[in-house]
Amino acid sequence: MSNHLGSICDVKGDKISFFMKKDANLSFGQIVRVDSGGRSFYARVVNAQSKSTLETGEQLREAEGKETFGPYSCYKNIEAILFLEKRAGKVRSPTFNPNYMDKVFQTTQEDSAVLKLGGELQIGNFRSGESMLGNVGIDSDAIPRMLGMFGMTGSGKTNTELIVNAQLIDHSPQTAGLIFDFAGQLLEGKELFNVGLRDHPLFHSKVCFYSTKAGKMRVGLRTLRPEKLRNLFSDITDPQYRLAQKIYGQLGEEWIEKVCEVWERNGPAGVTKLVSAHKGTINALMQKLTHLNPALFPPSPYSFIDDVIENISQGVTCLVDISGITAEEQHRIVCLTASGVANHYKREWERNYERWQLLPTLLITLEEAHEFLDPARERTIFSSIALTYRKYRVGLNAVTPRPSRINPDVFAELWTKVIMKTELKADRDYLTKNTPYLEYSDTELKMLDIGEALLISEPKIRFAVPVKVVHYADYLKTREKVDYRLPPSKTFEVMGKKLKQLQNAGKSLGNS
Ligand SMILES: Nc1ncnc2c1ncn2[C@@H]1O[C@H](COP(=O)(O)OP(=O)(O)OP(=O)(O)O)[C@@H](O)[C@H]1O
């Protein structure tokens, strides 16, 4: 038997009010159950008022200590919104509402099972007041239906990203992640977490790390065909793009290196000799090409993106650390990589459906998503992914503290939303206006604690579930170390002997 919270005193449409028992405990957003005859209803607490049976004048005189009145009753009146009904074992949207004096209860583990919150990619626990009930997770089907994680600085977004990606790694090779780490904190966790993806027990077999520091992140100029320029330079115009195609037609694979040489030697006149074009267009395109950072874009046929594609196809999650380079370069690397990987999925779907079926379902995690999904900007690879890549099983996880700066068309496509503490009014208004089932949660959004979230994951979870996201360090504690079955390494003594033998053999070869 769950805790009795109170009894219904008023019902109108999907709004119910109940008197709360004196010793009961409740919080905004909490989910309660109302038993009504053969049905149970589930409702979310949206408002609370304290009142007494005294009239205003009497209350005032009592407050000022002028008179005492009595006996009178004080009561707490709670408002809640119905969102589900359970009848004969079936759960659906409410078809009716409860009756006067029906009893209201705190939700239990059993209710958590009824609400079917435990998806395979577990992210936390169902919060019911102070208690933590069953697991809450999303299904892998939710990945291509796109995700969004929102919350102000310090609300726990990065932790949630770590948890979701740890789950993708655990479910490899059915799922894989591609993560862009702008702050360079996901590998080691830095001082915020002290643990990162490097501490995941499957890190050595299921994760690949790329960073500019180790020189592993290079995109050879010879891999850049003109069509990729749209991802490299968001402001490229159609005439500049057509000019790039003409130059590529003339010079082939090494077109960027060669045209830059010509430009350095003979300026615009040299390029005009190669292809005919307006001088302004040539200048604008050449400004772009000559300013590519040679450390990231060397003249070679190697691109780390091919390696990323290969790894992801095998179910290996790729962590791309783009800290330490300029914002412009970050933008270039992120767009090029995401488009390379997403287009691989598209191409396989179009040309080799059987091979495509073997690809893991992919989730691309993008922090600072507002920079790439701004309504004022032209369509980017990320808006295309969110709007059209569902059928290829490529999902986007847009993470941002500023949801109101995300294009509303894209926002509507993010069917799974993890909403954390948000104080800014503009963002709360945007979230509550544009997210179904959140219209009464404005107050709740600013009252959430670190790591607390509201989760909506359509079509499976059609209401805002209060969740406490598992802390990544605690998740790691529940994971056992993985035995890679490697043979024990030899002792230094044995290795030293072998080295000496090799040195001696080398010397004798040198003498002969
Ligand atoms: N579920 C949680 N339980 C306990 N502590 C948490 C939880 N989630 C995050 N924290 C702690 O809160 C702090 C901030 O978390 P996090 O870095 O994830 O926030 P953020 O939203 O990504 O912030 P920013 O916008 O600055 O990147 C960290 O110290 C982290 O350890």
Ligand SMILES: [Mg+2]
């Ligand atoms: Mg963060």
